[in-house]
Amino acid sequence: MPDSATRPPISQVKLYDGKLAWLLTKHRDCCEALASPALSADRRAPGYPEIHAGGHKAKEAIPTFVNMDDPDHAAQRAMLEDEFTPETVERKWRPVMEEVVDAVLDEFVAKGERAGDEPIDLVKEFAVHAPTRIIYRALGVPAADVVRLSRDSEIRNSTSRNAAETANLELQKYIGGLVKQKMQRPDSGDIISRLVTEQLKPGHLTEDQVTTLAFLVLTAGNAALINSISLGVLTLLQHPDQLADFKKRPEELAPQLVTEITRYHTASGLNSRRAVKQDIVIGGQLLKMGEGVICAVQAANRDGEKFADPDKFDIHRPGMRPEDTLGFGFGAHRCQAEFFSRTQLEIVFVKLFKRLPGLRLAKAETELVYSEPTMNVGVEEVPVYLA
Numbered sequence: 001m002p003d004s005a006t007r008p009p010i011s012q013v014k015l016y017d018g019k020l021a022w023l024l025t026k027h028r029d030c031c032e033a034l035a036s037p038a039l040s041a042d043r044r045a046p047g048y049p050e051i052h053a054g055g056h057k058a059k060e061a062i063p064t065f066v067n068m069d070d071p072d073h074a075a076q077r078a079m080l081e082d083e084f085t086p087e088t089v090e091r092k093w094r095p096v097m098e099e100v101v102d103a104v105l106d107e108f109v110a111k112g113e114r115a116g117d118e119p120i121d122l123v124k125e126f127a128v129h130a131p132t133r134i135i136y137r138a139l140g141v142p143a144a145d146v147v148r149l150s151r152d153s154e155i156r157n158s159t160s161r162n163a164a165e166t167a168n169l170e171l172q173k174y175i176g177g178l179v180k181q182k183m184q185r186p187d188s189g190d191i192i193s194r195l196v197t198e199q200l201k202p203g204h205l206t207e208d209q210v211t212t213l214a215f216l217v218l219t220a221g222n223a224a225l226i227n228s229i230s231l232g233v234l235t236l237l238q239h240p241d242q243l244a245d246f247k248k249r250p251e252e253l254a255p256q257l258v259t260e261i262t263r264y265h266t267a268s269g270l271n272s273r274r275a276v277k278q279d280i281v282i283g284g285q286l287l288k289m290g291e292g293v294i295c296a297v298q299a300a301n302r303d304g305e306k307f308a309d310p311d312k313f314d315i316h317r318p319g320m321r322p323e324d325t326l327g328f329g330f331g332a333h334r335c336q337a338e339f340f341s342r343t344q345l346e347i348v349f350v351k352l353f354k355r356l357p358g359l360r361l362a363k364a365e366t367e368l369v370y371s372e373p374t375m376n377v378g379v380e381e382v383p384v385y386l387a
């Protein structure tokens with residue numbers, strides 16, 4: 001197989017199960033594929049490319065709209081849409097995000113003080129907790145359960161697949177129990193109660209479907225957020241000039257910082273996979289019905305035809321718009337929680353560097369360990385000194 005330097009823009013890759021799939025690496029080809037009704041997001045469609053054994057098991061689970069095509073996809077996506085509009089995020093979720101990030105920062109600073117001259121791990125002591133607690137609050141998980149569940153989340157998002165799968169099962173069981181509780185006593189304001197009241201009670205969804213959807217909300221972007229925080233902080237520390245700019249104008253530069261992190265790192269780089277439902281030519285290549293397609297959005301986000309000097313981390317890219325990055329996908333399945341996630345990341349970076357302007361890396365960059373290549377990009381630990 002050619003290495004990435006000589007690989008043509010569209011080529012076939014061998015998957016872990018020996019099957020072949022098309023790998024699309026150009027920005028324009030990924031956009032065309034992800035916008036095309038000829039491609040299916042249905043995991044059970046012939047040819048859908050799985051990248052590890054767990055994916056084949058997932059075919060037996062109750063599907064959510066992530067793996068449906070329109071019109072079913074659009075109908076189920078609409079059930080959650082109101083929770084993730086910019087208006088709802090600003091009114092309802094921003095105050096929750098700010099409160100949680102402040103609390104997590106207090107704990108992080110306290111840990112740092114207790115550690116004295118020793119470094120502490122930004123991933124385990126900070127990055128995991130902010131998104132996890134925010135999404136628990138959004139789902140309506142009682143405060144008393146949050147700490148225990150956060151531990152599960154830590155394992156679920158770790159780089160060990162077996163431990164992660166066990167923690168996943170535990171969490172799924174917990175969410176099933178929570179749905180039952182909310183069926184008895186729905187609260188107002190949280191996402192599970194809303195699904196129970198608006199979808200389950202009138203008979204649009206079954207109890208199992210509500211559990212699966214709630215679990216989707218919990219897991220869909222948690223690892224991507226944790227990895228975007230960890231890698232984002234690391235990358236800023238590696239680019240002191242840009243960090244200095246950011247510290248001078250944090251609120252103003254936060255949106256473009258987040259856009260550049262989602263382009264440069266692409267924390268959900270393996271999520272945009274499809275099966276060909278109908279023969280289609282993309283980028284001059286015939287993709288035949290029943291074949292698999294992996295939109296390598298991580299590569300597409302470094303496509304030199306789309307982005308000047310693509311391997312450079314640059315929060316000041318001229319003319320860069322949030323929709324230019326494929327970090328949140330493209331087309332009908334583009335991340336439903338994009339605004340929710342961007343807002344959260346902006347709050348995290350602004351608050352972190354305002355509170356800890358002297359934050360610095362405690363280990364040589366070459367000693368850092370990144371996630372295995374068949375998982376979305378992440379870093380195992382980022383040891384830091386807080387001042």
Ligand code: HEM
Nearest residue numbers: 066220221224225268271272327328329333335336337341
């Ligand atoms: C930095 C954080 C995140 C990144 C980088 C990210 C990335 C993505 C990507 C690339 C897709 C498209 C997948 C495809 O093409 O099939 C996607 C879809 C989705 N994301 Fe996110 N995501 C993030 C956070 C979240 C969060 C926090 C949630 C939930 C609260 C979420 C919920 C979803 C859902 C429900 C979809 C499916 C949309 C659909 O199929 O219509 N994401 N995300």
